Amino acid sequence: MRFLAASAQIGAIALAAAVAFATPATPAWGATFGDGLKAYEAARFEEALEIWRPLAEAGNARAAYNIGVLYFDGKGVVRDPETAFDWWRTAAEAEFVPAQHNLALTLIAGDAGQVDYGEALHWLVRAAENGSVKSQYTLGKMYYYGLGTPKDFESAYRWMGRAAEQSLVPAMYNVAKMLRDGIGTEPDPKAAFMLFASAAVAGHGKAQAALAVRYVDGDGVERNPERALFWALQAQHNGVARAGVTVDAMTAEVGAETAARIRREAAIPIR
C-alpha cells in the first residue's frame, strides 16, 4: 500500500512536471500557444507573434523557436536572420531540438554572421543526441568532410548509420557507399546493395546509378544486365549523366529487343 501511495505521489509529481513542461505559460489575457499556432496556420503572422512573444519571454522554448522562424522567413515582421538566430539560441539552450538543428545550419551557411563550423558541430551533437534524424545525418557529414573537427570516418559512419536506420534517404545512400568502399567500417557488399536499393526505390538518382553498377559487376547481388539497364535509365531520368555509360553498355549486352522492353518499363520515372 505504502508502495502504491508513493507511486501515486511520484506519478502526480511527474504528471505535474509534464504538464508544466508541455503547457505554455499563459499570458495575462489568456491566449495560448495553440492560439498562436492557429493564427500562424491562417497566415495571421503578426497575431501569432503577439501571442508567442510573452510566452517565449516566460520561458516557452517552442514559442521562442517559432518566433525565430517568423524572423528568419520575414513573416509578419521585416526579415531579420540575426534576430531569428538569437531566438533559436534561446530555444536551443532550453533543449528544443529543432532550434538546435536550425542554429547549426545557420552557422554552417553563415546566414546570421560568419560561418562557424565549430559551434555548428556543438549544436549538431546536442540535436543528434536528442534524436534529430536530420542532425544525425548532417553531423555524420561534418565528420566525413572534417568540418569543425578532424576527419573521422568511424564517427561519420556511426551518425549517418543512425539516420539511415530511420530511413533518411541521403543517409542510406552515403552509408551504402561507405559499406561498399569499407570507409569507417568493414566492407559489406550485400549490406551496401540493400541500402543502395532502398535509396533507389525512394527516387535517389545517384543511388539508382550505383545500384545499376552493382548489377553490372555482380557486387553484393547476382549479376543482372536487365536490372542494371533499368536502374541506369532511372538514374538518367534523375539527371545522373554518368549512368549513360551503363545504359550504353547494357543496351549492347541485352540486345535491341530486350532493351526496348526495359525502356518501356523504365519510362515512368522513380523520383
Next chain:
Amino acid sequence: MAKSHFFNACRRWLIVLLLAAAPAPVAAGPASDLIAEMADQAITTLAETETDLASRERRLRAILIRSFDMDYIGRFVIGRYWSRATEEQRHDYLAAFSDYIATTYTRRFGGYSGETLEILAERPASENETFVQTQIVRGEAAPILAEWRVRVDDKPARVVDVLVEGLSMSVSQREEFGSVIRQRGIDGLINILQARSGRLGAQ
C-alpha cells in the same frame, strides 16, 4: 467583284470594332499564359487557409519547380565555375540549387494571401525569350513591379529569370555565389545551399 470587295472591307471594320470593344489589350501568348497560370495556381493555393501552412507551402514549391527552369538558372548563376566542376559536383549543385530556390521562396512567400498579380504587357527579351511585365498588388501597400523572363522554344514555356523593380534575381545570385565559390569552392557552396534548405519550419 465589287460586292466581294465591299464585304471584305466591312469584315475588317467589324474586326477593328470588336477589338476596340474588348477589354484592355492584355498581353497574350505562351509566356503570359505561363505567368498567368502560375500566379493563378499560387494565389489559389495560398488562399486555402483552411489547410495547414506547411502543405500550402509544399504545393507552392511544386508550382515553382514546374514553372522555373532550375537547371538553366543554376548553371547561369555559377557562370564560369560550371565548366570547372566535376560531374558529381554539377549533379549535387543543381539538386541543391533547385531545393534552395524552391524552399527559400516558398517559405518567404508561403504566408501571403490576398495578393493579386496583374499582367501588364510583354516585350521581347531575345529571339526565344519574352519579358512578361506584371505588378503584384498587395492591398494598401505599394504594388511590386516584377518582370518574368520566359523562354519559349520547342519545350514547354518556363521562367529563366525574375526582375523585381528592375533588379535581376539571377544576376544578384550570381554575384553572391561567385563570392562564396572564390572563398570556399563549389563544395562549400553546395554545403551552404543544403544547409539553407535543410532548416526546419514552425513546430
